Amino acid sequence: MQGRQLLVKIRPPLNMLNPIVILQSIVSGLLMGGIFALFGVGFSLTWGVMKVINIAHAAFGIMASYIAYWGLTLYGIDPVLSLCLSLPLLFVTGLLIHRFLIQPITRSRDVVVASMILTFGLAIVLENIMLFAWSPDERLITTAYSSQVIFIGDIIIKVSNLIGFILSLMGILAIYLFLYRTCTGKAVRATWQDPEGAALQGINLRRVSMITFGIAIASAGAGGVAMAYMYSFNPPVHNLWLIFLFLVVIVGGVGSVIGSAIAGLMIGLITGLSGAFFPMQWVNVLLFGLLMGILLIKPEGLFKK
Amino acid sequence: MLRTEGLNVFYDELQALIEVSIEVHAEDLLVIIGSNGAGKTTLLRTISGLLRPREGKIFFQGEAIEEEPTDRICMRGIVQVPEGRKLFPQMTVRENLEMGAYLSTARGTLADRFQGVFQIFSVLEERLKQFAGTLSGGEQQMLAIGRALMAGPRLLMLDEPTLGLSPKVASEIYAILAKLHQGGMSLLLVSQDVLQALRIASRAYVIENGRVIMENSGQELLRNPKVKEAYLGI
Numbered sequence: 001m002q003g004r005q006l007l008v009k010i011r012p013p014l015n016m017l018n019p020i021v022i023l024q025s026i027v028s029g030l031l032m033g034g035i036f037a038l039f040g041v042g043f044s045l046t047w048g049v050m051k052v053i054n055i056a057h058a059a060f061g062i063m064a065s066y067i068a069y070w071g072l073t074l075y076g077i078d079p080v081l082s083l084c085l086s087l088p089l090l091f092v093t094g095l096l097i098h099r100f101l102i103q104p105i106t107r108s109r110d111v112v113v114a115s116m117i118l119t120f121g122l123a124i125v126l127e128n129i130m131l132f133a134w135s136p137d138e139r140l141i142t143t144a145y146s147s148q149v150i151f152i153g154d155i156i157i158k159v160s161n162l163i164g165f166i167l168s169l170m171g172i173l174a175i176y177l178f179l180y181r182t183c184t185g186k187a188v189r190a191t192w193q194d195p196e197g198a199a200l201q202g203i204n205l206r207r208v209s210m211i212t213f214g215i216a217i218a219s220a221g222a223g224g225v226a227m228a229y230m231y232s233f234n235p236p237v238h239n240l241w242l243i244f245l246f247l248v249v250i251v252g253g254v255g256s257v258i259g260s261a262i263a264g265l266m267i268g269l270i271t272g273l274s275g276a277f278f279p280m281q282w283v284n285v286l287l288f289g290l291l292m293g294i295l296l297i298k299p300e301g302l303f304k305k
Numbered sequence: 306m307l308r309t310e311g312l313n314v315f316y317d318e319l320q321a322l323i324e325v326s327i328e329v330h331a332e333d334l335l336v337i338i339g340s341n342g343a344g345k346t347t348l349l350r351t352i353s354g355l356l357r358p359r360e361g362k363i364f365f366q367g368e369a370i371e372e373e374p375t376d377r378i379c380m381r382g383i384v385q386v387p388e389g390r391k392l393f394p395q396m397t398v399r400e401n402l403e404m405g406a407y408l409s410t411a412r413g414t415l416a417d418r419f420q421g422v423f424q425i426f427s428v429l430e431e432r433l434k435q436f437a438g439t440l441s442g443g444e445q446q447m448l449a450i451g452r453a454l455m456a457g458p459r460l461l462m463l464d465e466p467t468l469g470l471s472p473k474v475a476s477e478i479y480a481i482l483a484k485l486h487q488g489g490m491s492l493l494l495v496s497q498d499v500l501q502a503l504r505i506a507s508r509a510y511v512i513e514n515g516r517v518i519m520e521n522s523g524q525e526l527l528r529n530p531k532v533k534e535a536y537l538g539i
């Protein structure tokens with residue numbers, strides 16, 4: 001039911017031939033796609049670098065949504081500012097979870113499956129902690145500027161959505177700069193391209209994995225706050241986002257930042273556009289039909305060389 | 306400089322190395338030959354800490370290293386050019402070389418290291434922005450060696466560096482290895498190219514079925530009738 005709301009929101013009236021409607025749905029779709037992209041980049045990072053499919057990825061994002069929500073309602077702290085607290089917190093949480101939960105299972109024969117089972121459990125634990133702390137009620141972040149809109153021609157953009165989108169893009173840019181401009185970031189890329197080759201250069205794989213995990217969890221936090229600007233949320237909603245994460249990674253290719261980013265925007269765009277023309281059920285049929293098609297034709301993702 | 310004592314290495318129940326004891330002296334160019342499946346790669350992987358010996362010791366400059374993780378061993382200056390090169394295919398030539406210098410901060414600046422590598426492999430300088438995965442086989446091998454040299458190794462280990470290369474490029478690589486050796490570097494070279502490898506070797510071991518069966522100078526082994534028959538086909 002949460003999914004319906006999430007998608008219905010961006011669905012303008014059924015007026016197919018009106019170019020404004022089409023443009024409006026393109027814009028709404030892209031705004032949503034930004035969040036898919038940011039969530040997807042972090043998800044694909046742990047998957048690619050250490051073969052850990054983190055089922056709890058989106059749950060960490062919702063966690064940050066709640067921290068932002070609390071900050072705002074209890075202390076009047078702007079959600080963007082609350083990221084200054086939640087990002088380092090989630091980063092450290094990521095390091096600890098890696099040290100005490102992920103690291104021990106990397107010795108298992110099938111890290112992918114072991115990690116999925118482990119993080120599935122973790123997701124359930126997180127969800128229940130959140131249910132306990134914040135109840136299953138849906139929350140919405142409403143700031144002073146939430147109701148403001150800007151017009152570009154006839155197209156309406158909510159300021160809060162725009163902030164969420166910019167936040168997503170900045171998150172992706174930060175990850176990109178880390179991976180391509182810093183020495184540690186290059187070591188992360190080296191590790192996912194050839195772990196043994198990386199070890200032979202003196203790269204400490206354990207340390208690289210730990211940092212990667214911390215960054216992925218922190219980026220989920222940024223995604224969670226960006227999301228909270230656009231949609232209402234409650235603890236179980238991370239399950240819905242998770243499905244979209246798989247979609248993003250499979251379309252974009254595992255471990256590809258640019259691929260995931262483009263895939264996220266693309267999926268948002270398709271969702272937005274098709275939402276303008278088809279009933280909601282068909283949007284999902286279309287999206288996941290696309291997913292299966294890609295798995296059959298190009299299982300390594302659209303953007304992998 | 307490097308000494309192994311009675312290494313026993315297993316893959317599950319299959320024993321790949323049996324009581325292997327070898328020694329690399331400072332400024333040696335030590336060659337290890339042996340047919341397919343003899344255990345040469347296993348030996349180098351064990352020295353680099355990618356495999357753990359069930360029994361035996363490995364000493365480098367007097368210290369036991371058989372328990373250490375790969376990055377520690379690399380930090381000591383034991384650098385390997387592995388079988389199959391293990392480059393980072395979707396990183397550029399420059400980035401691959403940078404990764405080679407990942408640990409080294411002390412001995413010389415990064416720019417000096419790049420210059421050192423370019424003096425040996427000038428092709429790499431022309432291709433800095435190209436992705437490693439798109440280089441030709443010979444260029445990839447040069448990059449793999451160049452990457453190892455970026456670390457400023459005390460002991461450079463190479464596992465079949467001329468596999469799949471044309472005779473001309475292979476000869477070039479042997480000439481470069483000989484030159485590095487003359488420059489005072491210690492090398493441990495695994496090769497199937499017995500004739501060329503033994504020619505530049507200061508000493509050599511023959512490994513068969515996981516055991517060291519012969520040890521001598523390169524010249525002596527080249528004259529050895531058994532080696533001639535088994536590896537040179539004469």
Ligand SMILES: Nc1ncnc2c1ncn2[C@@H]1O[C@H](COP(=O)(O)OP(=O)(O)OP(=O)(O)O)[C@@H](O)[C@H]1O
Binds near residue numbers: 340
């Ligand atoms: N990962 C592994 N699991 C099981 N057995 C292995 C593994 N790697 C190597 N072996 C076995 O160990 C033995 C030694 O292999 P190794 O790769 O060290 O040989 P090599 O001398 O390097 O051969 P080549 O010249 O073909 O490279 C072989 O019998 C091989 O089948």
Ligand SMILES: [Mg+2]
Binds near residue numbers: 345464
């Ligand atoms: Mg081998």
